[in-house]
Amino acid sequence: MSAALLELEKVDLARGGRLLCRELTLTVEAGECWGVLGPNGAGKSTLLQTMAGLEKPAGGLLRYRGRPLGQWKRRELARELGMLFQLDEGGFTTTLFETVLTGRHPHLGTFGWETAADLEIAWRAVCDLGLEALARRDPATLSGGERQRMEIAVLLAQQPRLALLDEPANHLDPGHQVAILELLRRRFSRPGHAQVMVLHDINLALASCHRLLLLRGDGHWRAGSVEEMGTPEQLSWLYGCPVRPCAELEDRCLSFL
Template identity: 40%
Template sequence: MATLQISSLTLEVANRTLCRDLNVQIQPNESWCLLGRNGAGKTTLLHSLIKQRVIDEGSVLLDGKNIADLKQRELARKIGILFQQGIEALPATVFETVMLGRHPHLQSLLLDNEKDIEIAEQALAIFELGSLKERPVDTLSGGELQRLALALLLAQTPEIFLLDEPSNHLDVAFQIKLLTVLTDKVREASASLIMATHDINLASRFCDNIILLLEGGEALVGKCSDVLTEENLSKAYGCPIQSVYSGEHRLFYPA
């Protein structure tokens, strides 16, 4: 499985530093969350990991190779992303859309082999879309589109999963259910996961490690159990954050 090394990374937007000299190593079997207030740079950081955003300083290495030197298809075999905006309502069926996840692995652009079809159908079944496989994508609800985006990502079988606000358009029950399914699949594959989210409680529930983005380019990096404190979160979000335990889960809320 792939290892991602973020070294001395600096990202700037409109003369504002989002992160400065960030150093993180993402190993197989690790789950990471990206937390910070609106505009902190969570999406920008994710995009910099797949060459969708130019890096101002520093480097990102995938298995020791600078991603700047990798072709996009080679990168897509290793890293997959769920974009915040999800999937557009394309003039295609649900099955045709999820098959796009297999594109980086296809030996022929003209023929779909049985293995690729099986992987795509399994992904649809996991996210409860099997009965909708022949439906046009432009007839799906917002929640169904988000589930399709997750199925497409799973069908891609990357070694590193990047999730940008994966709970968008999902009700509370589906948020927990689908993220549980996805994180279980990531773990089974010995892959790694980086999830950007606004939801502190989802982050603490599904991730073991954290990058907490603060003002001025500062970031706190470490175990969720160490970094997710009332003091650190209050500093990051600019308002008092308190916590309470409910069973084994620690829940955070604005005071």
């Protein structure tokens, strides 16, 4: 059974007065994993933030589970929809575990103290990302990759239905890239769940996504299954430079000429 989670209807994206994407129409259904590819500045992050309701589109309408995004209360929406950000903002001195615990915020009441169940969920997220040994460390002292894993742990603790991930593989070594994308795939391919991720590594996108959205940044876009979109022709169209398959590693691996 497929159910529409997020629907985009003729959405225009603009940044600094420049139209990045014209009349984008697509539906993210439960069980799907979308990859968003495109050159720098094509509006990939803008798209994710618009999908999360953090930014208003320049035109068009977004619906989450049938209801226009603007009609959702922030808190309600935060129980449904989680976002991994690319920006790196430090905060005040704290610990990794307490940071992961902030993921439980949409589930708390006023004067809310996390219950034993909340602590358990947050701790499981810490373990899933292999961060147990760093639980008491100040995030400011972590490496880029460790901080990225912490952010993913926050997202897992939030337990959203739809995950919007801005470069989840960023800062990660190849081993962690594969392991964490696999973890996310397991988590968000469960019934009723879905994920949309911005990726820069075409091979990772081909290996882990069902559907691809190609954003060129000049208003044009193409969307479809990974089989239709992951071809050298489509990707050459997207990046404006030739892409060819790497024969030695089957034809699911692509490289730039």
